[in-house]
Amino acid sequence: MHALVFWLIYPLLWIISILPFKLFYAVSDAVFFLVYHIIGYRKKVVAENLKLVFPEKTEEERFRIRKKFYSHMCDMFLEMIKTLSISEKELRKRFKFVNPEEIIRLQKQDKSIMMMCGHYASYEWMIALQLYGLDVIAYGIYKKIKNPYFDKLVRDIRGRFNGELISTTKATITITKHESENKRAIYAMVADQSPKLLKSKYWADFLNIKAPVFIGSEKLAREFNMAVLYLNVEKVSRGHYVANLVNITDSAAQEPAHQITRTYLDLLEKQIRKKPEYYLWTHKRWKHSHNPIPENSKIID
Template identity: 20%
Template sequence: MRPKLVTDYLVYLAVRLFICVVQAIPLSVCDQISKFLAWLANDVFKIRGKLLESNLRHAFPEMTPEQRKKLARRSWHHLCLMICEIAHAPRKLHTTNWHKSIQMHQIEIQIKEALGRRPVVVLLGHFGNFELMGYCTGLLGFPTYTVARPLDNPFLHDYLEEFRSATGQIILPKQGSAPYIEEVLKQNGTLALLCDQNAGPKGCWVEFLNRPASYHKAISVFSMTSGAPVVFLYMRRIGGPMQFEMGVEGIYDPALCDEPKGVKEVTQWYNDMLERVVRRDPEQYWWVHNRWKDERAAKKKKQPEPQPAKLASAA
């Protein structure tokens, strides 16, 4: 067996053991442990501390350094608790009891679109517990098609995909997924995408939390070419562990517009939706993610052409 495969399998076993331990601990205790781990990550080891400080300073310039430090600690707490919630979800959330953990906000809009005779593009960001969104929409009877990059570790990839597809979510590979997406839209399916992934220097650049960020143009193109409405969803924690609000922040329907929006306009629209939910619950966003890396080449200033030297006038 190849050394990398052995290493991958050992990492997989370690992760499975960790998940088993987390599942054996009550969520209330997981919450307290997550707070302790957040303190270690943020205050002691300062993991990605410079990136966190930079992101929060640009997004919330009105905050004091101490306020940003507390917000960074709360964001670590959210991330740690999010992992615990995902581990507990297969045992805690079922078709008969999901309503005890999830409140709905304007979700009837999404249901209406999902039951219609058109395709739907559902968008969400790295906000709240987005991993549970696909799991819970499947519980509600609305399976989605999601594009995701395969993990480098094949054992972990299979394990994560098993969780994601447990309630009907169908995972499409990131590379070469265009024909599958086209077929999903043709068959009036529901395509669910994370909208805030860096698209590189050639993406569509719009302002996000006071700085330009790159977005994939394909998201807007899917709606423009198929006529699919774009629904921005969120799943935010509203209380203790495993207590969420699933809601619709906004919907853009090209069929209801006198003049359909272009790529940049649609991108700006869903970016504004994401910024609204982030500003309401900033601790539930992935600030450890380098969302604003700008790989564009700096524009070279045009140098003035040299002028021929003037001859001195005769005395």
């Protein structure tokens, strides 16, 4: 069944990926109309999230943010498909890193790098970092897809530009092995997901709302004394992004406990408040905010 679903859908994905960009974004507009106006995908969740985070805004203001968000979300989903066939030249033109020399500086310190990312702007095209002639492999930590054919497709897409994926279940084992072999690398982790309530040991203010947070990125970075960067991605126009590598620390082990996570959340929050339409509001990020904080949990100030 998995194979049937894959081979029914894959030809369509490939056709979409090779379309010229003008026609490609026309398809995205059509997808937006379907998702937003016909299906209404998670409209209630998005509306509730926006009202929770921006109570000071009017209904009309939140409505405009919601509509812009859905348009961007469809673009980003289609851009993921575009990665099937996009050329190195085109990708580098559309996703620019303004300071790749920050990676080179940290490499000279013989350190691996934890790159903390958010569900903001474009995290799909950050594989463009591998096109800057860096002598280091970048690994993306991802949640494995249930359909093995689509899972392999996603891994193959990332592998086009010398990047690799590691599933969340194997991340700690793999990174530990690499470090024991003195194999330095970049590990990119999207770190703003919501943990399950029973596993919510750490809570923090995020956009002025108490919510459980993951500290896995910080934990691994501190254990192996990695450098930590925040991937600050700005959408400058449709299909064009600029990324800035913001230094959080050169030596994670030297930082106070939870300081890295707090800094990461502050940097992401600053971006969201500036242009909220580029954050992934369909996630139930604050679904536990009304639950009492468990007694054994810690608050990250």
